[in-house]
Amino acid sequence: MNLLVFVSGLVLGLGLCELRRYRFNRQVWQMLGLFPRRFKEESSLALVSRLRQAINLLVQHQQQVETELEMWKQVLERSPIGYLQIDPANQLQWCNQKARQMLRIERWRPEQLRLLLELVRSYELDQLIQETRHRQHPQSQEWVFKTAHLPSASALSTRSGLSSPPSTPQTYAYSLAIRATTLPVRSGQVIVFLEDQQFMVDLTQARDRAFSDLTHELRTPLTSISLVAEALQTRLNPPEKTWVEKMLKEIDRLISLIQDCLEISKLQTNPHQTLSPEILTLKPLIDSVWHSLEPLTQPKQLTLNYQGDINLELYADSARLTQVFLNIFDNSIKHSPPNTAIQVQVNQSTLSHSSGSDSSITIDIVDSGSGFLESDIAHVFERLYRGDPSRQRSSSEPDPTEGERGNSPMFRKGSGLGLSIVQQIIEAHGGTIVARNHPETKGAWLQIQLPNVH
Numbered sequence: 001m002n003l004l005v006f007v008s009g010l011v012l013g014l015g016l017c018e019l020r021r022y023r024f025n026r027q028v029w030q031m032l033g034l035f036p037r038r039f040k041e042e043s044s045l046a047l048v049s050r051l052r053q054a055i056n057l058l059v060q061h062q063q064q065v066e067t068e069l070e071m072w073k074q075v076l077e078r079s080p081i082g083y084l085q086i087d088p089a090n091q092l093q094w095c096n097q098k099a100r101q102m103l104r105i106e107r108w109r110p111e112q113l114r115l116l117l118e119l120v121r122s123y124e125l126d127q128l129i130q131e132t133r134h135r136q137h138p139q140s141q142e143w144v145f146k147t148a149h150l151p152s153a154s155a156l157s158t159r160s161g162l163s164s165p166p167s168t169p170q171t172y173a174y175s176l177a178i179r180a181t182t183l184p185v186r187s188g189q190v191i192v193f194l195e196d197q198q199f200m201v202d203l204t205q206a207r208d209r210a211f212s213d214l215t216h217e218l219r220t221p222l223t224s225i226s227l228v229a230e231a232l233q234t235r236l237n238p239p240e241k242t243w244v245e246k247m248l249k250e251i252d253r254l255i256s257l258i259q260d261c262l263e264i265s266k267l268q269t270n271p272h273q274t275l276s277p278e279i280l281t282l283k284p285l286i287d288s289v290w291h292s293l294e295p296l297t298q299p300k301q302l303t304l305n306y307q308g309d310i311n312l313e314l315y316a317d318s319a320r321l322t323q324v325f326l327n328i329f330d331n332s333i334k335h336s337p338p339n340t341a342i343q344v345q346v347n348q349s350t351l352s353h354s355s356g357s358d359s360s361i362t363i364d365i366v367d368s369g370s371g372f373l374e375s376d377i378a379h380v381f382e383r384l385y386r387g388d389p390s391r392q393r394s395s396s397e398p399d400p401t402e403g404e405r406g407n408s409p410m411f412r413k414g415s416g417l418g419l420s421i422v423q424q425i426i427e428a429h430g431g432t433i434v435a436r437n438h439p440e441t442k443g444a445w446l447q448i449q450l451p452n453v454h
Contacts, residue, residue: 082194084116086129088187092116102176102194104147121147125180129190132182142179142197177201211383212265215258222258226251260417264383264424271428275317282361283310285318286344289325293333300338308346314361314450320425327418328365328446335369335444342367343441348452359452366445371437380435381423426450 076083082099086092091113095105103120117126124143132139177197182190229251233244267274283306290297290304297303332342345364372380419435426433431450438445 082192082196084192084194086116086190086192087113088133088189090116090126090129092119093189099192099194102178102196103145104174125192128180128182129192132184132190133188136184138181138183140179140181142177144175144201145178146173146175208265208268211261215261215265219255219258219262222251222255226255257417260421261383264417264420267421267424267428271424275320275428277315277317277429279313279315280318280321282312282314282346282363283308285321286325289322289329293326293329296330296333300333300336300340302333302336302338303341305341305343306346307344309348312346312348312361314452316429316450317425320428324422324425324448327422331418332365332367332369332444336367337369340368361450361452363448363450364445365448366438366441367443368441369443371443371445372435374437377435377437381419381433383417383420 077096079096079098082102083094083096084092084099085094092105092108092115093113094110095108099105100108103122103125105119108114108119116129122145124141124145128139128141177200179195179197181193181195183193184190226248229244229248233241233248236244286304286306329342336342343364343366345366347362347364349360349362423433426448429450431448433449434447436445436447437443
């Protein structure tokens with residue numbers, strides 16, 4: 001009897017031990033299942049040894065990843081391009097030294113998350129991040145970052161973006177031209193790359209000042225030469241008189257070029273003083289411009305296709321906007337094939353951001369011509385840039401539309417500065433203009449965006 005009890009207890013004990021061992025092995029297998037596949041490959045080792053080996057390999061892998069992360073963090077820290085990492089709640093997770101220098105971030109601590117707007121008072125940056133998160137597509141924007149924040153003494157000695165040293169600390173002003181490129185990542189995070197564009201801005205401004213000074217100096221002697229040529233014209237007979245007439249045409253072309261250059265300089269230097277804004281309706285203004293260009297549109301049987309609110313109003317300078325549409329339509333008419341339409345699409349949009357919302361007007365002007373060369377698109381608004389040989393014409397060659405244009409200054413031969421003037425007028429209104437080729441018509445596509453301010 002005792003032997004039977006002993007055997008029964010032994011069998012029961014062995015069964016319980018085997019059950020516990022089975023449960024333990026199952027738990028070990030489950031734990032191994034949590035590891036990546038390469039950590040649980042077939043092995044002759046016992047389960048516990050395999051688990052211990054997998055844990056050791058995982059720890060080594062984690063240490064390797066942490067080492068690599070620290071290396072890349074050091075690379076970003078010393079990068080010549082600013083780097084910002086923004087979480088879904090618009091908190092600054094991390095930024096490198098260049099970004100802290102460019103945006104004057106001094107209160108940020110890696111261990112303490114804070115809203116980006118608390119550290120950087122930049123509406124443009126905040127709007128760009130919101131737009132990137134909304135569209136889930138990389139975005140890019142350029143603007144001038146300004147702050148009255150007093151920079152450190154070391155920054156004063158290394159950064160030329162400051163104005164000349166003032167007499168009191170309160171008058172310090174920091175200004176830096178920045179180009180930001182954003183990249184949406186997982187779970188609403190946004191990465192921002194910042195490029196310092198101040199050197200290029202300073203270089204461009206110096207070039208424009210030299211160009212403006214030169215045009216000022218050239219205007220007076222050219223006027224004198226024109227007066228002498230006009231006096232000679234009345235005293236000469238052919239063929240000498242014909243030569244003088246050709247010379248007068250070239251002088252007039254140079255004077256027109258100089259006037260356009262001076263106009264651009266005036267718009268750049270004093271944009272607000274050159275504007276006389278008023279509340280106007282966009283559709284009648286566009287119709288008026290198109291009607292004035294009928295001598296050019298009728299031979300080609302071109303039409304204007306307006307799409308949008310016909311009662312849309314905006315606050316702008318009527319004469320300047322007329323100049324904008326004259327230049328754009330004139331270029332579109334030149335390069336449009338016969339019996340086609342030039343499309344004008346007008347839309348209103350509202351963009352919400354953390355500081356409120358902004359309303360804007362977008363005007364798309366599309367033709368059916370040959371469009372821009374891809375290599376020229378980035379330069380079409382530069383002064384005197386002529387990249388497409390088909391759009392260039394020697395001054396001695398006749399203008400095929402000169403008969404329709406007549407002697408009106410509205411239709412005078414182009415100086416190569418039309419789109420440059422257009423860009424300056426749009427920017428003086430606080431707007432932007434972008435050139436590209438339309439994916440459907442393959443023609444030129446100019447997109448104007450103006451703030452909708454009443």
